[in-house]
């Protein structure tokens with residue numbers, strides 16, 4: 001497929017997921033930044049890459065394009081086996097996908113930039129109301145997520161056992177995003193412990209927003 005370019009934005013949590021997965025798998029890539037606050041992802045140049053106008057997207061030199069961070073992570077896992085992002089057993093894979101999708105499907109879509117902008121533009125919400133909205137939807141999923149992680153013996157150092165995987169990637173990117181909206185993490189000691197364990201690892205640190213070339 002050739003060389004690969006990651007279209008992304010340093011602060012985008014879905015881009016952060018893909019950067020972690022690429023770093024864990026040891027895949028080199030060219031970094032193409034699109035400033036979301038300047039609407040660069042809505043320009044013709046990027047829409048010709050990904051008509052959905054969302055980051056991240058991976059584009060190979062043979063023209064293959066894959067968007068959607070969960071699809072990208074599954075693709076990377078299927079094509080580069082080590083280290084695995086999903087467990088070897090089907091129930092384990094289902095549990096990791098379940099934990100991942102609690103974040104990817106229930107929190108991120110309703111807290112995405114275009115949703116927050118719509119709250120302001122269509123409904124006149126101010127920054128305080130947007131912050132309350134963001135925290136509401138994080139807490140609505142972090143409460144059950146904390147309980148599920150705390151009560152299941154399959155939780156180890158990381159979300160599933162003692163090796164990091166897809167659920168940890170989603171968790172870390174979400175917790176990083178939470179910091180911008182002052183989410184109180186004290187009700188979530190297990191999520192916080194897993195975040196801290198991940199941030200000990202080079203792949204997670206290398207992929208962090210503040211370590212990207214477009215970081216502000």
Ligand SMILES: N[C@@H](CCC(=O)N[C@@H](CS)C(=O)NCC(=O)O)C(=O)O
Pocket residue numbers: 011012013014015036041053054055056067068069070104112113114115
């Ligand atoms: N489900 C998609 C979501 C992609 C997405 O919404 N990315 C955000 C950044 S985290 C974005 O491009 N937002 C631009 C906007 O809302 O206008 C994925 O997982 O990749």
